[in-house]
Amino acid sequence: MKLTVTLPTHSYDLTIETGALDKIGTWVRSLWQPQRVAIITDETVNKLYGAAVEKELQAAGFETSLIAVAAGEQSKSLETAQLLYDFLAEQQLTRSDGLIALGGGVVGDLAGFVASTYMRGIHFLQVPTTLLAQVDSSIGGKTAVNTKKAKNLVGTFAQPDGVLIDPNTLKTLEPRRVREGIAEIVKSAAIADVELWHRLSSLENEQDLVAHAEEIITACCKIKRDVVEEDELDLGLRLILNFGHTIGHALENTAGYGVIAHGEGVSLGMIQITQVAEQRGLSPLGITQELVTMLEKFHLPVTTDCWPEERLYQAITHDKKTRGGQIKIIVLEKIGQAKIVSLPTEEIRAFLNREGGI
Ligand code: NAD
Numbered sequence: 001m002k003l004t005v006t007l008p009t010h011s012y013d014l015t016i017e018t019g020a021l022d023k024i025g026t027w028v029r030s031l032w033q034p035q036r037v038a039i040i041t042d043e044t045v046n047k048l049y050g051a052a053v054e055k056e057l058q059a060a061g062f063e064t065s066l067i068a069v070a071a072g073e074q075s076k077s078l079e080t081a082q083l084l085y086d087f088l089a090e091q092q093l094t095r096s097d098g099l100i101a102l103g104g105g106v107v108g109d110l111a112g113f114v115a116s117t118y119m120r121g122i123h124f125l126q127v128p129t130t131l132l133a134q135v136d137s138s139i140g141g142k143t144a145v146n147t148k149k150a151k152n153l154v155g156t157f158a159q160p161d162g163v164l165i166d167p168n169t170l171k172t173l174e175p176r177r178v179r180e181g182i183a184e185i186v187k188s189a190a191i192a193d194v195e196l197w198h199r200l201s202s203l204e205n206e207q208d209l210v211a212h213a214e215e216i217i218t219a220c221c222k223i224k225r226d227v228v229e230e231d232e233l234d235l236g237l238r239l240i241l242n243f244g245h246t247i248g249h250a251l252e253n254t255a256g257y258g259v260i261a262h263g264e265g266v267s268l269g270m271i272q273i274t275q276v277a278e279q280r281g282l283s284p285l286g287i288t289q290e291l292v293t294m295l296e297k298f299h300l301p302v303t304t305d306c307w308p309e310e311r312l313y314q315a316i317t318h319d320k321k322t323r324g325g326q327i328k329i330i331v332l333e334k335i336g337q338a339k340i341v342s343l344p345t346e347e348i349r350a351f352l353n354r355e356g357g358i
Pocket of ligand 1: 042043044045104106107129130131132136138143152170173177180
């Protein structure tokens with residue numbers, strides 16, 4: 001399946017196909033002339049797919065080089081970016097060459113950032129290998145690295161020349177990582193696609209979803225594509241993709257590294273925001289329970305003992321998305337439709353209250 005992302009200055013295709021990685025050389029050849037190609041990946045993905053991808057590219061006539069950073073969020077840093085600039089310079093990569101990001105969201109954000117800043121920008125492709133990256137982070141052109149003070153503080157908007165999604169890569173992904181991607185899928189359906197919601201309702205569990213990954217990923221890519229086409233630079237509508245994320249990020253950060261993973265934070269954040277929205281008449285009665293049923297089926301957390309309310313409040317109000325004493329939150333009007341609500345910052349306290357909730 002091919003979906004086109006149509007933007008004013010640059011359009012490109014998302015290719016979603018089981019087994020596509022085995023033919024990556026042909027795909028890249030359809031986009032680029034034979035040239036130098038640098039592959040940026042991480043150590044885990046490199047062990048699984050690096051050699052095969054390089055071989056395929058070479059067979060298609062490309063001169064390749066590959067660098068693998070350490071797996072994990074700590075690689076999304078200016079220090080690693082610096083190492084990558086040095087590597088690209090040593091490989092004598094020029095603006096007529098290209099870069100491929102092969103990995104999860106960390107590699108995608110980091111390599112996209114490096115590609116968009118090295119020599120003022122070189123061509124790049126996204127080859128996402130986690131479910132989260134396949135349904136979310138590889139689409140839309142946001143790149144970033146973290147600094148010691150904040151996540152994603154430094155970054156660019158830079159669109160790739162193409163995105164290649166092979167659901168086969170999910171077979172090697174840890175179950176916890178698969179579930180994190182599912183949290184984003186549930187989010188996408190909840191905010192924008194009631195048909196996808198019904199489809200998810202018909203699935204039994206995570207394994208069933210992975211067995212139908214091509215179809216589900218395609219539906220999510222359409223949602224993200226539509227939002228990005230309308231708001232490429234994140235000036236309005238794109239914010240709805242943040243449903244569950246404001247509280248989710250705060251939980252992730254205050255719980256300490258790895259205790260609550262990103263997707264788990266999003267799951268908990270969606271539940272918390274929705275139950276308060278339901279209590280206040282902003283969302284319809286019973287909608288929280290619908291979310292709970294869906295998330296529990298995929299073994300995502302819907303409640304937690306880790307709830308440091310004051311620290312969560314501090315984390316949220318220091319977040320870059322609060323502006324002029326106002327904070328924007330996303331609530332569900334119904335399954336498949338979300339709206340952005342602007343609140344005085346202080347009001348977010350009410351949305352952290354767990355009384356009367358699950
Ligand atoms: P990740 O890239 O760290 O990948 C998770 C783990 O899975 C890593 O250890 C990785 O080595 C491993 N892995 C990757 N593919 C694998 C495979 N096929 N088989 C086995 N293991 C594999 O994490 P992620 O969840 O993919 O991405 C999280 C990042 O994405 C965060 O930094 C977040 O900020 C970013 N993000 C960006 C956007 C955006 O729009 N740019 C959107 C959402 C999230």
